[in-house]
Amino acid sequence: MMSLLKLDKVTGGYSKKAVIHNISFTVEPGELVGLIGLNGAGKSTTIKHIIGLLQPHSGEISINGHTISTQSEAYRKSFTYIPETPVLYDDLTLQEHLELVALAYEIDEDQAKQRVDALLEEFRMQKRLKWFPTHFSKGMKQKVMIMSAFMANPALYIIDEPFVGLDPLAIRALLNQLEARKQNGAGILMTTHVLATAEKYCDKLILLHNGKIRAAGTMEDLRKALGMPGASLDDLYIAMTEEQEYA
């Protein structure tokens, strides 16, 4: 079966010097995959290659079998990206942001209205439809990005550290939405430093260290690979970084 997202031996970075090395993994439909690593491990750099901001020095990235160089339009329409720092249009209200997504993704009016109503309720933003971003708190701005991504309803979600800055109700709303989208066959790649949440919700984890994949798989796979039965993701991760430093 064709993977939703496939990285095949991707090496790349910002200049000739590689920052990520020989990265291979997949995200399958219905899977939430956590990309885990210390500050500077290469998580954002990996994401920049997937969303097309950087080009690999070698290796290949495909979404539903499309690559960005050969089927750019199909590739870009297959995913939405939720950055860690919200990027909003100062002159557009929340409503206009959501309308823009509906236009860009060619969602018909009835369906758009249904999706907007459900998202407003879930993220408790019903009273903010006519607001401009300057009046939003940091967490509300993040919610606008998250709602816009869910509006588009893509096959693949790429989410950079979603849990910092959201209140507990918003985190629950996000996790509920992710679960529902997974049930419908979407795939999700998410970076986070909140390891307890990653351990609980991710189907598969990819541990990045110094730009390389150190271990990947389910929690059970990772425990076996590191010889630590019953360990938490926190313990596994710390053990992995220490092992590398003193090896």
Ligand SMILES: Nc1ncnc2c1ncn2[C@@H]1O[C@H](COP(=O)(O)OP(=O)(O)OP(=O)(O)O)[C@@H](O)[C@H]1O
């Ligand atoms: N714009 C850039 N130009 C050059 N090097 C960069 C740039 N951004 C990041 N790097 C380097 O790439 C490496 C990986 O950084 P990256 O941002 O991918 O880490 P990360 O895992 O996302 O970290 P964090 O958890 O802090 O977000 C680091 O050595 C960093 O210094």
